[in-house]
Amino acid sequence: MTLGRIHLYSALKSSLNRNPGIKPTINLSILESRLQRCRNPREFLQIHAQMTITGFIKDTFAASRLLSFSTNSFFFDLDYSRWLLHQIENSNAFIWNTLMRAYMQRNSPQNCLHLYKLMLRSDSVPDNYTHPIVIQASAIRFSEFEGKQIHCHVSKFGFDSDIYVLNTLINMYSVCGNLRHARLVFDKSLILDSVSWNSILAAYVQAGDVEEAVQIFNQMPEQNTIAANSMIALYGKCNRVDDARMLFDGMDARDIVTWTAMISSYEQNGLFAEALKMFTQMNSYEILVDEVVMVTVLSACSQLEAVKEGEVIHGLIVKVGLDSYVNLQNALIHMYSSCGNINAARQLFELGDYLDQISWNSMISGYLKCGLVEEAKEFFDAMPQKDVISWSTMISGYAQHDQFSETLELFNEMQVRAIRPDETTLVSVISACARLYALEQGKWVHAYIRKNDFRINVFIGTTLIDMYMKCGYLETALEVFNEMEKRATSTWNAVILGLAMNGLVKESLEKFSEMERCGVVPNEITFVGVLGACRHAGLVDEGRRYFNSMQQIYKIIPNIKHYGCMVDLLGRAGLLNEAEELIESMPMSPDVATWGALLGACKKHGGTEIGERVGKKLIELEPQHDGFHVLLSNIYASKGRWDDVMELRGMMKQRRVIKTPGCSMIESNGVVHEFLAGDGSHPQIKEIDEMLDEMARRLKMEGYRPDTTDVAFDIEEEEKETTLYRHSEKLAIAFGLISTCPPIPIRIMKNLRICNDCHAVAKIISRTFQREIVVRDRQRFHHFKQGVCSCSDYW
């Protein structure tokens, strides 16, 4: 197009040259009036040709009018203006500035800077307007290197004391993160105006340095609205919403930015209702709303799932004509889908004129939020363009809906398509590995992270620790922890929970002390870990102490999980009455898990009276739950009350309660093998049987007697032993002995809790076969080594 116009220009010029007789005159006032009427490139080119022929183009001011027009006209692109600039013989700084500014307006700082270089090589000398433009260009490119070079030019050309130049320099250094230089320019500057103060304040605000920002703000000769607005926003970001509000209340001139900053402060601190209240208040002052405040308020509605308020705001957006902002469209899509109204979101999406990648991605996440995983996948597959976030949204969506195999599959597909995942994607993938116990996959992702230079940030690190802990890889988990530069509370939590889960109770509680010493504030989850640690080791007194200090020192109100831990801790220690009293004292209604803990304790400690009561209650509450029937039946069985056992089994049959079969998994050469109790379906069952016989022989030599107390069937002792003998974990151990070699531990995952007998057997096997055995049951880990278990037989 540009070339076409230039050809057109040449044609016009030569035609005018061929008719020297009709050489029209042109002067400044004619030029102005003709430019004013100029509506298309042809007219413009005629003017240009005329100016060239008449030599009027040599008039620098006239030439600048021409160029300026071209940069503002919609029918020329800047390549043309640039060509035009090179046609001008007597150009000056104003002309160069005009084009450089035009490049900035069109978001092209690189062209702006390139032009500056050309300018330096030309006859034109930069003026006081030139440097602010190019400094801004390097700021937009976050290029401190370029900015510094221009800073040198500023000195060279003697603009050291131009306040515009200095203020732009402060801004550039602050944007590039060089606070020190920003401050240096500020301090050296002899004239400071409100923009200088606002700029240096902005530097500290951007860096999140509240203390320094407050100091600057207080030193300011006059605290203007712009500065106060930034301070409100900064307070909000630093969780100092009260300070923000105080400043807000003290202001006498508030504009839309002030209100937005305050509303967003509330929002960032989770005070969504307060944010909405502020918005209502703002409207009563008849302040004109804009798209920024609307986006903020819609986000509050999403968080509150306040669809009614969201609809009102939607109406307002349409009424004031802001509905063509794509950001607002997206915020609306998000709001509706967060509130569960996927149809409204879908409608907006389908009717939307201005959609972008975020709109598409928001729809995927909308479907996922509404639990429509398949629809999300269909939408994902149909997308014209997928970016990392599309992939990551879908991948984490699968993970959040417990579809872990799909998570890994989609991640693999991403690899096949050679799309580089980002940290967030990896977090979902690692957590899926943890949930699937897919240790090999998880290790692969860890290696992948290292190989591809991903930063192990807090999230990735914490997830890796969690995965390794859940897979029983303590050392690697701790290695990751030690290598991390930054640790959040959740990171400490992962270690505390993980160590406890793996039976290292002492170490777990030590980590908690270390956390306190490091000044990291524990949260609810930390205490779930700490109390869980106490529970695993039966540390009743410590447990009570932590339970109290959690409330008194850290002001954490115990939740149902904390109560559950305490009930379990007390119950397992045989303090059945105290456990039951604690349940009675709970402010919230106890859940099934809490009663279940008590029931388990009753089974362990023969608390038949409480057990029967609790068991019956639980069965009433959850008639389909197999575990409670089994526990109660075990309680009856241990007392030889076979009639009650039979009755219960009849009831189970009648209610079609299916007892979850014990299932153990073991990974060998990257393949996961599954064994059910009494399972004879494995292709290597013959060898497994032989190994089981060998195991039995050695066990006998060790003087082992089968522990049949967990077998709740009214059958002969010998038969009980046979049932025990084929428990899924024993099959898996036998297979592990055949298929893996020392010193690699035999790693087994079990869906239920390990029974007394298998526990005893695993201990002996670990000694007589000189093999480490790691069993992860649904509660915790058991590391068997040299005849001892990490749980110290307390579980």
Added chain:
DNA sequence: GTAGGGTTAG
């Protein structure tokens, strides 16, 4: 020509 508010996708 320089300075302020933001979220919407994981």
